[in-house]
Amino acid sequence: MESATVGSTRGRRERLRAETTAEIKQVALELMASGGPDAITLRAIAREMGMTANAIYGYFATRDDLVTTLINDVYTSLADAVDAAWDTAPAKDPARRIQAWASAFRDWALANPEGFRLIYGDPVPGYRAPEGGAAPDAAHRVCTGLTALAAAAWPHAGHLYADSDFQWSDFDAGLLGKVRPAFPDLPPAAVALALRMWGHLHGLVSLEVYGHLHTQTISPDKLFREELAQLVRSLGIVPKG
Template sequence: MPSSDQGPRGRYRAQVRGEIKRAALQQVASGGAAAVALNGIAKRLGVSGPALYKYFGSRDELLTELIIDGYADLADVVAQAAEASAGRPARARLHALAAAFRGWAVAHPQSYLLLTGPPSPTYQAPPETVDRARAVLGPFLAALAEGRPGPGAPALRKQLARWSDTAPEVAAWVDAFAPDADADAGAALAGAVTVWARLHGVIGLEAVGHFAGMGFAPATLLDAEIDALADAYGLP
C-alpha cells in the first residue's frame, strides 16, 4: 500500500500526510483530541471523506502519530533548554528545564493533554512512547544526578534500584544521561520519577484550567516544587 520512501510519489505522500497532521493539530488545539474528525479535515483539505484512509489506517492511527510527534517536539524543547543552560549550576539548569517543559505545555495545552490523557477508549499506546518519555526526562535525570541526595524516600529508591538491576534498558538510560550516577541508580531514578510527577501535577491541572481564577501563578507553584526537589537532592 505505501509508496516507497523516495521518488516523486513518496514525496507527495509525505507532504499530504503532513498537511493532514497539521489540520488535525489545529483541531486538537481548538477542542482537544475529541475534536479530531477525519471528515472535517478532509473538508478543510478540499478532499472528500474516505480519501484520508489512504494515508492513515484509522483515526486512532492518526492520533498515535500526533502523540509520537508531540513527544518528540517536547523532548526537543527540553534538550534545547539543556544545551542552552549547559554551563550553569544544576539547580538553575533544573529550573530552566522545567520552565521549558511548562512553556511547551502552556503554548499547546491541548497537545499536552493529548500526550498525557488517553485520547480514545480504543487507543493503545505503542511501545515507542515509553522511549519518547525517557528522552523527555533524560535531561532532568542528568541535572538531578549532580547533587548529593539526602536521606529521603528510602522505600522508593530501593524499589527503583531493584528495577535498574533487573531491567537493562533502564540502567542504560541512566548511564546515558547520568554516567556518574551508576552507583546510586535508585536515587537518580527516584529523582526522575518525582520530577515527572511534580511537573505533571502542576502542568496537568493548569492545562485543564483548574487553576483559572485562583490567585496565584502556576509558574510560581512549579518553581516552588522544583526548588523543594532541588533542596532534597542537594543541588547547588
Template sequence: MPQNRRERLHDAAREEIKTTARQLMAEEGTAAISIRAIARRMGITAPGLYRYYKNRDAIITALIVDAYTALGDALDTVLQSFPAGQYAHQFIAVAEEYRRWALAHPVDYALIFGNPIPGYQAPPEVTSPAAQRALSPFGAIVQAAWEAGELHPRLPDAPIDEELHCQLAAWTDRSGYTFPPHITQSFLRGWGQVQGLTTLELYGHLQHLLDAPGRLFRAETEAYVRQLGFVMEQVVR
C-alpha cells in the same frame, strides 16, 4: 537527496492532515479525531486520506510523536543555553520551560498527557522513544551532576521495598543512567511534581486558589532541587 515534486506534495498533504486534526482537537477535544471528520474539514473524500495514513490511529500516532519531539526540542534548547556544571539552575530552567511549553501548546499537551483517546492503542515501539524526549533532559542533568560528584541526595526515610527497587534499577539501566535506585525514585517523584503542577494549572485547578500559580511552581521546583541534593548556590534568579 532532494525530494521530487510528487514527494513534496505527498509530505505537504500529510502535514495538512495533521494540521486539520489539531484544529479538530482544539475545537472538540481529542476524541473528535476521525478519518471522516478530517476529510470533511479538508473537503475531500474519506478514502482519499488512506493514501497518506493507514488509518486514524496512524494520524494520532504521528501527532503524538510530533508533540513529544516539539516538547523535547524546547527542553533541549533551554538545557543547552547554560554552561556545563550549573545543574540546579539547569534543572529549574528546564522545569519552567516544561510548564511554559504546556501552557503555550495546550492541545499538544492534552494529546500526550491528557485523557486517553477512545479506541486508540499507541504502538510502544514508536511512542515510547518519543515520550522519552520529555524526560531525558531532566535525567541528563541528574546524571551529569551525579558523575561530577555534585549531587548530595538525602537518604530515604525508609528502605525501598524489594519489588520497587528492582523496577527502579531496571528503568535506570534501560535509560542509560548510573545513579542508584533511591535517586531514581526521587528523580521520578520530581518529574511527577513538575507534571502534576503543570497539569493542574493548565486545566484551571490552581487559578481559583492562587493569583500567580507560576510562583508556586518555582518554589516547589526549588524545594525539590534541594531535596534531591543539588547545590542551590548555582541558582540565579
C-alpha cells in the same frame, strides 16, 4: 528540458502533499482540543478540510496511523525543547540546569496544550500503539532527561536518602532499560527521586494546561517559579550567581 519539467512537477506534488499532511495533523489536534480525544476521526478531519473520506486515506491509512504520527511529532517536539534548555544551562550549576529543563517543559506545554493533552492526558479511545510505543526515541530522551535532573541533584541530595529502601525490583524493567545504561552509577533511590521531581513539575503544569489554576491565581508563573525554587532548596543545592 523535459526532465526539468518532470522534476518540477514532482517537487510541486511533494510540497502539496507535505502541506496537506501538516494540515491534517493540525486539524486533528484542534478537533481533540474542542471535542476531546475521541473527536479524532479521519472522517471528521476530512469534513473540516473539505476533502472526501477516501482522499484522506491516501495520507493516513487508519486513524491509529495518524494518532501514532501525532504522538511521535509532539513527543519529539517536547524532547527537543527540554534537551536544548538543558544543554544551554551551565553544567556546573545544577540548580540552573534543573530550572531550565523544568521551565522549558512548562513553556512547551503552554504553547502546545493540545499536544500535552495528547501525550499526558486522556488516551484516545480504541487507539492501539505500535509495538515499542508511538514515540520510543522521544520518550527515551524525555525519560533520560528526567533522570539527569536527579543525577545533577544527587551529589547534593544523596545523603538525604541514605535510609531509602528502594530496590531495582521496585521499578518497571522498561524504565530501567532506559535510565540505567545512561546513569550506571545512580542507585535506586535516585531513580525514585527523579520520579518525585517529575511529580512536582507535572502536577502544576497539568493544572495550568487544563485550566484549573485560572480561578485560583493570576500568577501561575510565579507559583511555578516558587515551586522550582523550593524543589532546589529541598535538594540541598545552592544556586550559583
